[in-house]
Amino acid sequence: MLNYLISGISLGSVYAIIALGYTMVYGIAKMLNFAHGDVIMVGGYAAFCASTYLGWPIPLCILFSMMICTILGIVIEKLAYKPLRNATSLAVLITAIGVSYFLQNIALLIWTSNPKAFPNMANFIPAISLGDTTISSTTIITIIASVIIMIGLTLFTGKTKMGKAMRAVSEDKGAAQLMGINVNATISITFAIGSGLAAIAGVLLCSAYPTLMPTTGSMPGIKAFTAAVLGGIGSIPGAMLGGILLGILEKFAQAYISTQLSDAIVFAALIVVLLVKPTGLLGKKITEKV
Amino acid sequence: MGKKVNFLGKTNKNSLKGLINFGIIIVFYAFITILKGAGGLTNALEGQLIPICAYIIMALSLNLVVGISGELSLGHAGFMSVGAFTGVIVAGAMKYNGVNANAPRLIVAIVVGAILAAIAGILIGIPVLRLRGDYLAIVTLAFGEIIKNVLNCLYVGIDNAGLHFSVTDEAHMDMAAGGTTLVRGPMGAVGVAKASSFIAGIILILIVLFVIQNLVNSRTGRAIMAIRDNRIAAEASGINVTKYKMIAFVTSAGIAGAAGALYALNYSTIVPKKFDFNTSILVLVFVVLGGIGNMTGSIIAAAVLTVLPELFRQFQDYRMLVYAIVLILVMIATNNEKIKALWKRFSAIFSKKGGNVNE
Numbered sequence: 160m161l162n163y164l165i166s167g168i169s170l171g172s173v174y175a176i177i178a179l180g181y182t183m184v185y186g187i188a189k190m191l192n193f194a195h196g197d198v199i200m201v202g203g204y205a206a207f208c209a210s211t212y213l214g215w216p217i218p219l220c221i222l223f224s225m226m227i228c229t230i231l232g233i234v235i236e237k238l239a240y241k242p243l244r245n246a247t248s249l250a251v252l253i254t255a256i257g258v259s260y261f262l263q264n265i266a267l268l269i270w271t272s273n274p275k276a277f278p279n280m281a282n283f284i285p286a287i288s289l290g291d292t293t294i295s296s297t298t299i300i301t302i303i304a305s306v307i308i309m310i311g312l313t314l315f316t317g318k319t320k321m322g323k324a325m326r327a328v329s330e331d332k333g334a335a336q337l338m339g340i341n342v343n344a345t346i347s348i349t350f351a352i353g354s355g356l357a358a359i360a361g362v363l364l365c366s367a368y369p370t371l372m373p374t375t376g377s378m379p380g381i382k383a384f385t386a387a388v389l390g391g392i393g394s395i396p397g398a399m400l401g402g403i404l405l406g407i408l409e410k411f412a413q414a415y416i417s418t419q420l421s422d423a424i425v426f427a428a429l430i431v432v433l434l435v436k437p438t439g440l441l442g443k444k445i446t447e448k449v
Numbered sequence: 450m451g452k453k454v455n456f457l458g459k460t461n462k463n464s465l466k467g468l469i470n471f472g473i474i475i476v477f478y479a480f481i482t483i484l485k486g487a488g489g490l491t492n493a494l495e496g497q498l499i500p501i502c503a504y505i506i507m508a509l510s511l512n513l514v515v516g517i518s519g520e521l522s523l524g525h526a527g528f529m530s531v532g533a534f535t536g537v538i539v540a541g542a543m544k545y546n547g548v549n550a551n552a553p554r555l556i557v558a559i560v561v562g563a564i565l566a567a568i569a570g571i572l573i574g575i576p577v578l579r580l581r582g583d584y585l586a587i588v589t590l591a592f593g594e595i596i597k598n599v600l601n602c603l604y605v606g607i608d609n610a611g612l613h614f615s616v617t618d619e620a621h622m623d624m625a626a627g628g629t630t631l632v633r634g635p636m637g638a639v640g641v642a643k644a645s646s647f648i649a650g651i652i653l654i655l656i657v658l659f660v661i662q663n664l665v666n667s668r669t670g671r672a673i674m675a676i677r678d679n680r681i682a683a684e685a686s687g688i689n690v691t692k693y694k695m696i697a698f699v700t701s702a703g704i705a706g707a708a709g710a711l712y713a714l715n716y717s718t719i720v721p722k723k724f725d726f727n728t729s730i731l732v733l734v735f736v737v738l739g740g741i742g743n744m745t746g747s748i749i750a751a752a753v754l755t756v757l758p759e760l761f762r763q764f765q766d767y768r769m770l771v772y773a774i775v776l777i778l779v780m781i782a783t784n785n786e787k788i789k790a791l792w793k794r795f796s797a798i799f800s801k802k803g804g805n806v807n808e
Contacts, residue, residue: 191583239777246784249521252586253737256523256730257776264770377726381594384587417616423598426591433588434576 162292163410169298169367171406172305176360177383178390178398179312180353186393187329187349190248193255194235196380197262198354202228202361203277203371204270210278217280225358232354233347241343259377266373274372277365301363308356309399316395325349329393378422382409385429391442400440467662470745471655477752478651493759501755502650503529503712506657508735508747510704513661515733516742517670518697519677521586523729524573524593525705530600530724531569532562532706533713537638538605538612540714541631544642545607555644559653559710566706569596570699578694593729600721605632637720638713645715653711654748657704661744664700673697727769734772737779 177199184192206224209215215223239258243251281304282296316322327335328345336342364379365371382405390401408428412421432439481498484490507529514522536558543554573592577585604615608628619630632638664670672693675683684690713719735754739746758768782788 185583191587239781242781242785242788245786246780248583249515249519249741250780250784252521252583253733254777254780256733257773257780260730260769260773261777264767264773268766268770381587381590385591388584388587417602419602420598423595426595429591430573430576430588433580433584437580437584 161289163414164407165292165294165298167407167410168403169301169406170410171386171403172301173360173364173367173402174379174383174386174406175305175399175402176308176356176363177379178387178402179308179395180356180360181384181387182390182392182395182398183312183325183349184353185387187325188236188240188346190240190251191255191384192240192350192353193252193380194258194262195353195357196376196378196383197259197266198228198231198235198357198376199361199364199380200266200371200373200376201231201262202358203365203375204266204275205358206280206362207275207277207365207371210280211275217283220280221359221362224362225355228354228358228361229351232350232357236347236350241346259380263373263377270373272373274370277369277371279366279369280362281366297363297366301367304359304363305399305402308359309395312352313395321345321348382422382425385426388439389429389432391439394439394441394443397439397441466745467658467666470658470662470748473745473748474651474654474658478648481647494756497755497759498647499645499650499715500712501752502647502654503708503715504732504735504755505654505748505751506708506711507705507732508739508751509654509657509661509744510701510708511732512736512739512742512744512747513664513697513701513704515736517665517677518673518694518701520578520694520698521733522589522698522701523586523726523733524589524591524596525701525732526724526726526728527589527593527596528566528569528702528705529709529712529728530593530596530721532559532566532709533719533724534600534603534632534638534709534721535565535706536562536710537641537713537719538631540642540644541629541638542607542612545629551644551646552649554642555646555649555711555714558644558714559707562710563703563707566709567699567703569706570702571695574695574698574702578691578698590726590729593724593726597721597725600632601635603632604630604634606630635721637718637723639718641714641717641719643714643717645711650711653707657707658744660700660704664697669693669696731772734776737776 177195180195180198181192184190184195202224205227206220209220209223210217235258239254240251243254279297281300284296284299286296287294287299314322316325324335324340324345325348327338327340328342332342335345360379360383361376365375383402386401386405387398388401389405390397390399405425405428409421409425412424416424436442481490485495507525510528511522511525514520514525539561540554540558543557548554573589577588577592580588599616602616604617604619606613606619606624606628608624613624613628619633624630630639665674672683672688673696675686675688676690676693680690709724731754732751735751736747738754739748739750758765
């Protein structure tokens with residue numbers, strides 16, 4: 160029981176980090192960055208290559224992976240999403256799906272579909288044993304990392320000048336621009352932060368589940384988006400709450416109901432929540448003005 | 450006066466466009482039949498004929514949601530899957546009860562498959578259509594995954610007492626001796642008695658075209674398009690948004706179910722994994738490439754993009770990569786304001802009515 164709860168929180172923390180990336184981009188650019196899950200995969204491969212082929216130390220691998228993903232995030236935004244700034248959400252979403260497929264298939268060509276064994280990069284502190292259950296090092300680091308990231312992001316968006324600019328752009332792009340905020344730069348930075356977080360999530364995810372494939376990111380990506388929607392999209396604590404709830408739900412469903420049906424149960428939970436509270440658990444209801 | 454002529458011209462153009470679609474399908478059928486008679490059809494291509502029909506129907510169905518209703522469904526393969534497995538079960542049960550002729554089995558399978566997929570469409574439509582845009586897309590995606598997962602653990606068998614279902618394994622179905630298993634979980638439906646034929650596929654496409662074009666050109670269709678173009682204005686004009694969205698969505702789901710039944714009864718084995726997210730995206734590529742809202746485009750794109758990979762087998766690895774790039778480029782080219790303006794200017798040079806650019 161406790162075992163499942165802890166592994167659920169651990170998985171949920173990874174979802175939460177990914178969901179934070181989704182929620183920030185959605186809050187500011189008002190678009191569902193479908194390719195976010197595949198940025199995780201690229202982050203995983205970048206860390207894998209740095210450590211296995213180049214033999215770099217772990218912190219350097221993680222930094223390298225974050226750097227690659229940050230650049231990738233900015234490039235994707237500039238090339239694919241920026242030309243569609245004023246297009247319908249349908250057009251942007253289809254483009255994002257295209258980017259997602261592009262990344263997956265590029266990875267397939269470079270690294271083939273054979274799964275790579277990912278070295279555990281998150282085991283530098285000792286495991287803790289509570290009675291008969293042992294909490295692994297990876298689990299502890301994942302949970303701590305997600306909490307630090309959430310607090311950091313909350314402070315960043317709340318206290319810094321850039322954070323203020325982000326909130327302004329998220330509320331009203333036009334008015335923000337009139338106040339002298341560089342909207343394009345703000346959106347680029349949001350993508351950079353979201354993609355950097357995706358790299359961390361990629362390393363943590365692959366450390367816990369050490370098979371790396373071109374499709375590694377897509378399912379966690381979709382579930383993390385589910386988590387972001389569950390918690391209320393655009394809200395940072397909501398992404399955290401949604402992620403952890405979803406992780407726990409998934410682990411419990413696997414343990415007590417059926418391994419095969421666990422994904423179905425997770426998605427069914429999303430549908431139920433949206434039915435009852437269409438803006439998610441912590442989302443604000445926005446009335447539409449004509 | 451000028452306005453009236455324009456209006457009449459437009460209606461004529463609409464019905465003409467509709468006839469063109471029927472014409473294309475009939476010419477396609479005639480062409481394939483002649484080619485077959487002349488022996489010009491390779492085995493690989495002949496095997497693709499029914500899948501082509503099924504994908505054309507899927508593209509038409511998705512275009513109804515994406516193009517006419519303006520919502521993105523990422524779980525259309527889920528509806529296809531419902532239709533496919535329902536069709537397989539129905540056709541299998543009929544065969545077990547002594548109906549051996551293909552035509553009645555196929556017709557009943559398609560009809561029941563379409564009805565069950567439409568019911569699935571209603572069930573998913575109730576929560577989904579309260580949401581908008583991106584939320585709707587993600588929930589349809591979730592729905593597609595749910596369907597795939599559930600079918601992955603579904604076991605169906607038939608004996609003298611009727612159908613037996615189980616979600617754990619074959620033994621739990623409690624079948625009497627002499628019963629047959631129709632669907633076995635992740636292995637899918639094995640030993641399906643094939644019933645589909647090319648002519649049936651063509652007839653189904655014609656029926657689907659008839660249904661969609663009549664829907665689009667009716668009062669209902671105009672209401673659906675009004676909601677797509679401006680939801681608030683449509684609502685203010687007294688259009689029941691949920692009702693009309695539901696009509697489009699459920700019709701589309703039913704059509705996808707029919708396509709699924711046609712597709713499944715063409716193979717002796719069909720697995721739930723076949724109808725995954727990739728299939729939904731593939732159909733979306735057909736719709737986007739053919740032109741969102743353009744039925745003729747969907748037909749041509751679906752047919753060409755199903756045949757092309759067969760002809761270029763050596764480029765198999767690059768196929769999805771090319772699709773991805775095509776998706777991005779088409780979306781940017783058709784939605785970027787600068788490129789749009791450039792295109793307008795470009796076409797103005799070549800058209801005689803160059804002055805009407807701003808119309």
